[in-house]
Amino acid sequence: MLIVGLRDFEKKDLEKPINVLFFIGKLNLALILVGALFDINLFKSYPHTDRFGFNGIMAEPGISTYFYMLLAILSYLRYRYLDYSYWTTIFMLVAIVFLGTKSGYLFIGILVLIQILYLLKKRAYQISFIAVILISGFVLKDKLIQLAINSFNFGTYLYEKHGLLTFITSKRDLLLQDTIAYINENWSAVQYITGGMDFRIHRVEFEFIDIFLFFGIIGVCLYLLLLKKTFLANKPKALYVILFLVFLFVCSLGGNLFFSTTNSFCFVVVFLYASKSLSTANKL
Secondary structure (H helix, E strand, O other): OHHHHHOOOOHHHHHHHHHHHHHHHHHHHHHHHHHHHHOOHHHEOOOOOOOOOEOOOOOOHHHHHHHHHHHHHHHHHHHHHOOOOOHHHHHHHHHHHHHOOHHHHHHHHHHHHHHHHHHHOOHHHHHHHHHHHHHHHHHOHHHHHHHHHHOOOOHHHHHHHHOHHHHHHOOHHHHHHHHHHHHHHHOOHHHHHHOOOOOOOOOOOOHHHHHHHHHHHHHHHHHHHHHHHHHOOOOOOHHHHHHHHHHHHHHHOOOOOOOOHHHHHHHHHHHHHHHHHHHHHHHO
Protein backbone atom coordinates (compact mmCIF):
# COMPACT_ATOMS: atom_id res chain seq x y z
CA MET A 1 0.00 0.00 0.00
CA LEU A 2 2.90 2.39 0.73
CA ILE A 3 4.36 1.72 -2.71
CA VAL A 4 1.03 2.45 -4.39
CA GLY A 5 0.54 5.60 -2.32
CA LEU A 6 4.01 7.07 -2.90
CA ARG A 7 5.06 5.87 -6.34
CA ASP A 8 3.59 8.93 -8.15
CA PHE A 9 5.35 11.46 -5.91
CA GLU A 10 7.83 13.76 -7.68
CA LYS A 11 11.44 14.13 -6.58
CA LYS A 12 10.73 17.52 -4.99
CA ASP A 13 7.92 15.97 -2.93
CA LEU A 14 10.38 13.49 -1.46
CA GLU A 15 13.14 16.01 -0.64
CA LYS A 16 11.78 16.91 2.78
CA PRO A 17 11.30 13.34 4.08
CA ILE A 18 14.77 12.44 2.77
CA ASN A 19 16.32 15.40 4.59
CA VAL A 20 14.47 14.40 7.77
CA LEU A 21 15.75 10.83 7.47
CA PHE A 22 19.34 12.03 7.13
CA PHE A 23 18.92 14.40 10.07
CA ILE A 24 17.60 11.54 12.22
CA GLY A 25 20.41 9.31 11.00
CA LYS A 26 23.15 11.78 11.91
CA LEU A 27 21.58 12.68 15.26
CA ASN A 28 21.18 9.02 16.17
CA LEU A 29 24.76 8.33 15.06
CA ALA A 30 25.93 10.88 17.62
CA LEU A 31 23.93 9.03 20.30
CA ILE A 32 25.36 5.71 19.13
CA LEU A 33 28.91 7.03 19.53
CA VAL A 34 28.11 8.50 22.95
CA GLY A 35 26.58 5.19 23.99
CA ALA A 36 29.65 3.28 22.80
CA LEU A 37 32.07 5.73 24.44
CA PHE A 38 30.38 5.65 27.84
CA ASP A 39 28.84 2.14 27.58
CA ILE A 40 25.31 3.48 28.13
CA ASN A 41 22.87 0.58 28.39
CA LEU A 42 19.95 2.70 27.16
CA PHE A 43 21.63 3.10 23.76
CA LYS A 44 22.63 -0.55 23.34
CA SER A 45 21.27 -2.70 20.53
CA TYR A 46 20.98 -5.60 22.97
CA PRO A 47 20.52 -4.05 26.43
CA HIS A 48 21.31 -6.06 29.57
CA THR A 49 23.51 -8.47 27.57
CA ASP A 50 27.22 -8.72 26.79
CA ARG A 51 26.64 -8.66 23.01
CA PHE A 52 28.27 -5.73 21.24
CA GLY A 53 26.01 -3.19 19.56
CA PHE A 54 24.64 0.32 19.99
CA ASN A 55 21.57 1.60 18.16
CA GLY A 56 20.97 4.95 19.91
CA ILE A 57 17.33 5.77 20.50
CA MET A 58 15.92 3.57 17.75
CA ALA A 59 13.52 0.88 18.83
CA GLU A 60 15.50 -2.18 17.77
CA PRO A 61 18.66 -3.12 15.84
CA GLY A 62 16.67 -4.55 12.92
CA ILE A 63 15.03 -1.20 12.22
CA SER A 64 18.35 0.61 12.70
CA THR A 65 20.17 -1.73 10.31
CA TYR A 66 17.68 -1.27 7.46
CA PHE A 67 17.53 2.47 8.13
CA TYR A 68 21.29 3.01 7.90
CA MET A 69 21.68 0.61 5.00
CA LEU A 70 19.17 2.67 3.02
CA LEU A 71 20.87 5.96 3.90
CA ALA A 72 24.26 4.46 2.99
CA ILE A 73 22.90 3.34 -0.39
CA LEU A 74 21.41 6.75 -1.16
CA SER A 75 24.50 8.67 -0.05
CA TYR A 76 26.74 6.30 -2.04
CA LEU A 77 24.64 6.78 -5.20
CA ARG A 78 24.84 10.55 -4.66
CA TYR A 79 28.62 10.28 -4.28
CA ARG A 80 29.00 8.22 -7.46
CA TYR A 81 26.59 10.10 -9.72
CA LEU A 82 25.69 13.49 -8.24
CA ASP A 83 29.03 14.85 -6.96
CA TYR A 84 28.15 14.60 -3.26
CA SER A 85 30.85 14.08 -0.63
CA TYR A 86 31.72 10.50 0.29
CA TRP A 87 31.77 11.45 3.98
CA THR A 88 28.04 10.93 4.46
CA THR A 89 28.41 7.36 3.21
CA ILE A 90 31.26 6.79 5.65
CA PHE A 91 29.19 8.17 8.54
CA MET A 92 26.32 5.82 7.70
CA LEU A 93 28.70 2.84 7.51
CA VAL A 94 30.22 3.78 10.88
CA ALA A 95 26.72 3.65 12.35
CA ILE A 96 26.20 0.16 10.87
CA VAL A 97 29.50 -1.02 12.36
CA PHE A 98 28.40 0.04 15.84
CA LEU A 99 24.95 -1.57 15.47
CA GLY A 100 26.61 -4.97 15.77
CA THR A 101 24.32 -6.94 13.43
CA LYS A 102 25.50 -9.67 11.05
CA SER A 103 23.28 -8.38 8.25
CA GLY A 104 24.86 -4.95 8.63
CA TYR A 105 28.37 -6.39 8.39
CA LEU A 106 27.38 -8.38 5.30
CA PHE A 107 26.10 -5.20 3.67
CA ILE A 108 29.32 -3.31 4.51
CA GLY A 109 31.41 -6.10 2.98
CA ILE A 110 29.42 -6.03 -0.26
CA LEU A 111 29.50 -2.22 -0.52
CA VAL A 112 33.27 -2.12 0.14
CA LEU A 113 33.74 -4.75 -2.57
CA ILE A 114 31.70 -2.65 -5.01
CA GLN A 115 33.79 0.43 -4.24
CA ILE A 116 37.08 -1.44 -4.64
CA LEU A 117 35.98 -2.79 -8.02
CA TYR A 118 34.99 0.75 -9.01
CA LEU A 119 38.43 2.11 -8.03
CA LEU A 120 40.25 -0.66 -9.91
CA LYS A 121 38.41 0.37 -13.10
CA LYS A 122 40.07 -2.08 -15.54
CA ARG A 123 38.27 -5.37 -16.02
CA ALA A 124 41.51 -7.38 -15.73
CA TYR A 125 42.28 -5.83 -12.33
CA GLN A 126 38.73 -6.46 -11.14
CA ILE A 127 38.79 -10.12 -12.16
CA SER A 128 42.21 -10.58 -10.57
CA PHE A 129 41.01 -9.02 -7.32
CA ILE A 130 37.91 -11.22 -7.18
CA ALA A 131 40.06 -14.28 -7.89
CA VAL A 132 42.41 -13.37 -5.03
CA ILE A 133 39.44 -12.91 -2.69
CA LEU A 134 37.91 -16.26 -3.65
CA ILE A 135 41.19 -18.16 -3.38
CA SER A 136 42.04 -16.50 -0.07
CA GLY A 137 38.57 -17.26 1.25
CA PHE A 138 38.91 -20.92 0.28
CA VAL A 139 42.39 -21.28 1.79
CA LEU A 140 41.54 -19.39 4.99
CA LYS A 141 37.93 -20.50 5.34
CA ASP A 142 38.41 -22.31 8.66
CA LYS A 143 40.19 -19.34 10.23
CA LEU A 144 37.61 -16.90 8.84
CA ILE A 145 34.75 -19.00 10.19
CA GLN A 146 36.38 -19.14 13.60
CA LEU A 147 36.99 -15.39 13.53
CA ALA A 148 33.33 -14.73 12.71
CA ILE A 149 32.14 -17.10 15.45
CA ASN A 150 34.43 -15.55 18.04
CA SER A 151 33.23 -12.06 17.11
CA PHE A 152 29.87 -12.74 18.77
CA ASN A 153 29.54 -13.88 22.36
CA PHE A 154 26.79 -16.35 21.38
CA GLY A 155 28.72 -17.64 18.37
CA THR A 156 30.55 -20.56 19.97
CA TYR A 157 27.39 -21.88 21.65
CA LEU A 158 25.29 -21.80 18.46
CA TYR A 159 28.06 -23.22 16.30
CA GLU A 160 28.85 -26.11 18.63
CA LYS A 161 25.20 -26.97 19.30
CA HIS A 162 23.60 -26.43 15.88
CA GLY A 163 26.33 -25.77 13.30
CA LEU A 164 27.51 -22.95 11.05
CA LEU A 165 24.21 -22.37 9.24
CA THR A 166 22.35 -21.80 12.51
CA PHE A 167 25.03 -19.31 13.61
CA ILE A 168 24.81 -17.43 10.31
CA THR A 169 21.01 -17.30 10.33
CA SER A 170 20.59 -16.73 14.08
CA LYS A 171 18.39 -19.84 14.43
CA ARG A 172 16.15 -18.91 11.48
CA ASP A 173 17.06 -22.18 9.77
CA LEU A 174 15.59 -24.02 12.77
CA LEU A 175 12.39 -21.97 12.48
CA LEU A 176 12.30 -22.82 8.76
CA GLN A 177 12.60 -26.54 9.49
CA ASP A 178 9.70 -26.36 11.97
CA THR A 179 7.61 -24.36 9.50
CA ILE A 180 8.24 -26.79 6.64
CA ALA A 181 7.17 -29.66 8.88
CA TYR A 182 4.03 -27.74 9.85
CA ILE A 183 2.92 -26.84 6.31
CA ASN A 184 3.64 -30.36 5.03
CA GLU A 185 1.27 -31.67 7.67
CA ASN A 186 -1.43 -29.00 7.64
CA TRP A 187 -1.49 -27.11 4.32
CA SER A 188 -3.64 -27.93 1.31
CA ALA A 189 -2.78 -27.06 -2.31
CA VAL A 190 -4.87 -23.89 -2.05
CA GLN A 191 -2.74 -22.53 0.80
CA TYR A 192 0.44 -22.94 -1.23
CA ILE A 193 -1.15 -20.66 -3.83
CA THR A 194 -2.83 -18.10 -1.57
CA GLY A 195 -0.94 -18.46 1.72
CA GLY A 196 -2.61 -18.01 5.06
CA MET A 197 -0.04 -18.72 7.75
CA ASP A 198 -0.86 -17.33 11.18
CA PHE A 199 2.36 -15.63 12.26
CA ARG A 200 1.43 -16.26 15.87
CA ILE A 201 2.11 -19.92 15.07
CA HIS A 202 5.04 -19.78 12.65
CA ARG A 203 7.23 -17.01 11.31
CA VAL A 204 10.65 -17.68 9.80
CA GLU A 205 11.96 -14.11 9.41
CA PHE A 206 13.39 -14.82 5.96
CA GLU A 207 11.56 -11.97 4.25
CA PHE A 208 10.36 -13.60 1.04
CA ILE A 209 9.60 -16.89 2.75
CA ASP A 210 7.38 -14.96 5.17
CA ILE A 211 5.64 -13.30 2.22
CA PHE A 212 5.04 -16.76 0.75
CA LEU A 213 3.70 -18.05 4.05
CA PHE A 214 1.32 -15.12 4.42
CA PHE A 215 0.29 -14.52 0.76
CA GLY A 216 1.30 -17.72 -1.08
CA ILE A 217 2.87 -18.07 -4.53
CA ILE A 218 0.48 -15.47 -5.93
CA GLY A 219 1.51 -12.96 -3.30
CA VAL A 220 5.24 -13.45 -3.92
CA CYS A 221 4.76 -12.98 -7.67
CA LEU A 222 2.67 -9.84 -7.17
CA TYR A 223 5.22 -8.40 -4.74
CA LEU A 224 8.09 -8.98 -7.17
CA LEU A 225 6.09 -7.54 -10.06
CA LEU A 226 5.19 -4.44 -8.04
CA LEU A 227 8.83 -3.93 -7.01
CA LYS A 228 9.97 -4.25 -10.63
CA LYS A 229 7.30 -1.89 -11.99
CA THR A 230 7.93 0.71 -9.29
CA PHE A 231 11.71 0.74 -8.87
CA LEU A 232 13.21 -0.84 -12.00
CA ALA A 233 10.89 0.30 -14.78
CA ASN A 234 12.79 3.23 -16.34
CA LYS A 235 16.12 1.66 -17.33
CA PRO A 236 17.92 2.72 -14.14
CA LYS A 237 21.69 2.85 -13.81
CA ALA A 238 23.42 -0.47 -13.23
CA LEU A 239 24.76 0.52 -9.81
CA TYR A 240 21.27 1.48 -8.65
CA VAL A 241 19.95 -1.93 -9.73
CA ILE A 242 22.86 -3.72 -8.04
CA LEU A 243 22.35 -1.88 -4.74
CA PHE A 244 18.60 -2.43 -4.91
CA LEU A 245 19.17 -6.17 -5.32
CA VAL A 246 21.86 -6.18 -2.62
CA PHE A 247 19.44 -4.58 -0.19
CA LEU A 248 16.71 -7.11 -1.00
CA PHE A 249 19.24 -9.95 -0.69
CA VAL A 250 20.41 -8.84 2.76
CA CYS A 251 16.81 -8.30 3.88
CA SER A 252 15.80 -11.72 2.55
CA LEU A 253 18.20 -13.23 5.10
CA GLY A 254 16.42 -11.32 7.86
CA GLY A 255 12.85 -10.15 8.16
CA ASN A 256 10.46 -7.31 8.93
CA LEU A 257 11.04 -5.22 5.82
CA PHE A 258 7.64 -5.39 4.14
CA PHE A 259 5.82 -6.31 7.36
CA SER A 260 7.10 -3.24 9.20
CA THR A 261 5.51 0.14 8.47
CA THR A 262 8.67 2.02 9.48
CA ASN A 263 11.02 -0.13 7.39
CA SER A 264 8.66 -0.16 4.42
CA PHE A 265 8.26 3.63 4.47
CA CYS A 266 12.02 4.24 4.53
CA PHE A 267 12.58 1.65 1.79
CA VAL A 268 9.99 3.14 -0.55
CA VAL A 269 10.98 6.77 0.04
CA VAL A 270 14.72 6.18 -0.36
CA PHE A 271 14.57 4.08 -3.52
CA LEU A 272 11.89 6.23 -5.15
CA TYR A 273 13.96 9.33 -4.41
CA ALA A 274 17.14 7.67 -5.68
CA SER A 275 15.42 6.52 -8.85
CA LYS A 276 13.95 9.94 -9.59
CA SER A 277 17.21 11.75 -8.71
CA LEU A 278 19.27 9.62 -11.08
CA SER A 279 16.61 9.89 -13.77
CA THR A 280 16.71 13.70 -13.46
CA ALA A 281 20.52 13.65 -13.59
CA ASN A 282 20.40 11.68 -16.86
CA LYS A 283 18.36 14.46 -18.47
CA LEU A 284 20.77 17.27 -17.53
